[in-house]
Amino acid sequence: MKQLFLLLLTVIFCGLAYSQTAVLPGDGTLSAALAAASDGAVLQLSPGGLYTENIQFLLDSLKARKIMLLGRANVSQTMPKVTLTTPGGTRNFFLLYNGASLKVKGIEFDGTDSVAHLVQCVFTGTANTDTMHFGYIIVDDCEIHHLTNTVIEGAGSKYSYTDSVIVNNTIMHDSKTTIHFKAAAVDYLSIKNSTFYRIRSYGLRIGGPGNAGLANHTTEAVIDHTTWNDITKTDERQVLLCEGGTGANLKQWTVKNSIIANQSHAVQQNQNAISLKGMANGAIINNMCFWDLSNPAAAINSNTPLHIVADTISMNPQFKDTANGDFTIQNAALPKGADGLVLGDTRWGPRTAVDDVVSGLPREFSVDQNFPNPFNPTTSIRFSLPRASNVSVKVFTLLGQEVASVFSGYKAAGVHTMPFNAAHLGSGVYFYKVEAGKFVDVKKMVLVK
Known part of the structure; x- marks a missing residue:
């Protein structure tokens, strides 16, 4: 089903009459290119290039369009960097309006502690019961950091929904929350081979009490080979939280082959690392490593009778240098995942992201x-x-x-x-x-x- 869904995304995008535009590095070049881009446009950024803006930039940039931004082609190249020349104010990298979709690949986004969101879905209705429908949000091979708020934020309406949020081979750090759809819904969520660290609040939150919109748009999720470290840094919450809304019965969630570590330092205590509630089709949680949690006696909380928890361990992965974002696993005794690969983001295993850069070999097809x-x-x-x-x-x-x-x-x-x-x-x-x-x-x- 997931492979078919991704194929359909490819076919839909290929079906558009799009143009490909090379965007030169510089100040204001990216926002100008976005303003001129047609529906389905592909913007190619220069590997290693610096793209700066000094306005509340990229505001209104997507409207109802489908846009793709491409950076480096593989890890032997340096990501282009998008950032600000004048920090301050309330800004967003991208705003999505009703009908819009966005894919970013191979790009670094530096919020300089001034940008609120990488992506914010915008509610433009006149009443809280108005429905907003957003397409897909795909983040692949990116580094996103130093945002003042959530990296990917759903629209502020309980009747708004997004078709899919897909995060692959990405690092997010030094921000408030990674993905937050408390007042809105997302039908399909996939997070694979990615790392998240120094996140101040929830690692991930989907749904919440009273969200009637979730009754018709229930989330199916796959979280596989992810590394979560130092989450809920100053405002202790759950690392992964999903709550069904009023009348909602969420689809199956699968969380596997991942590491959640170093959660015990936050102000509040005794929060579960994973809390999944209101799932008619249950949850599968397996091949997980938990270490130094806020509530080690109850790492997982799920009120569905159909959840399966298997092969979880408590073991220190012995990350190499968390202060500098190096999560290379140095504990040789740490078991492998169900697929035989290292637990967590596989780039921190025996062959690390640094090794890939040195060898010049791509990480993926x-x-x-x-x-x-x-x-x-x-x-x-x-x-x-x-x-x-x-x-x-x-x-x-x-x-x-x-x-x-x-x-x-x-x-x-x-x-x-x-x-x-x-x-x-x-x-x-x-x-x-x-x-x-x-x-x-x-x-x-x-x-x-």
């Missing part, structure tokens, strides 16, 4: 947008392989007819660029598909002659 696009008649297709694979790159028409085989064969781990010459094809929209083992990705390109 990925396919970049072809460049240039639109093109005539040549373009380049780039993809990243974390390990050696048999690779196939093919081009299809809108009707699914194969018109070119760009490459078929074996490729070593690394980043590869395949040239494609479409001199034999007519102008139009085409799709290119990259397959590497079980990994498949499809993107759209436009040939203009």
Whole structure:
């Protein structure tokens, strides 16, 4: 079901008539590009570039549009950085309005303790019963830090809902809360291979008492291979909290292969690390490591009769240097997850994010947008392989007819660029598909002659 959902997101985005725009580093260049971007636009930021703003910037930037911002292609490159030139005031990086969607990938966002949210869904109704519907929010391979409030904030209406929030391969730190949908709903939540630390309040909160809107939009969630450290730093809350609203019966939550550590220092005490309530389809919590909790005798609280808790341990993971954000696991006795990988964010295992940068190897399979696009008649297709694979790159028409085989064969781990010459094809929209083992990705390109 989750794979089908993500495929549908890809198809929906590819179905838009979008343009790709390179945004040069500088002061005000990103907000100007967003203001001019059409629905479905892809903005390509320069790896290692600095993007600064000195206004309440990116305010109203998305309206009802679907926008994608891309930074680095793999960990051998430096993330472009988006920040402020003049700290102060109440600001947001992105505001989403009814119908809007956003994807950011490979970018650092530095709030300088002045920006409130990375993303805020905005309620624009005239009555509290008005419904706001937001699309998807996808954050992939990003670092987001020093925000004064929540990184991703739902709209302030109990009848507002977001289709999906997906966070992968991301680090969030030194902010109030990571994801907060207390007064709104999100239908699907996925957090994988990510790290969160020095978070002042909830690590994550979905729903709350009296939220009637959740009765029709109930959250299904998968939280897998995540590291949570020093959460609820000054305002002790639960690390992971989900509460069904009035009449709500939440879908299944799965929390697994993760580490929650160093929660015991906060002002209030005896809070559960995980509290999941009102779930008609139960909760599955397994292969978890808990350490130094506020309430070690009751790390998990779930009032559903259908929850399963298995293979949880209390063990110090012995993080290398938490003060400087290095969560490399030094305790060799720490068990592996159910999938045989290190517990928590796998980048802190035997092969760390630092090792990836030194070796230049990607952490994950990925396919970049072809460049240039639109093109005539040549373009380049780039993809990243974390390990050696048999690779196939093919081009299809809108009707699914194969018109070119760009490459078929074996490729070593690394980043590869395949040239494609479409001199034999007519102008139009085409799709290119990259397959590497079980990994498949499809993107759209436009040939203009």
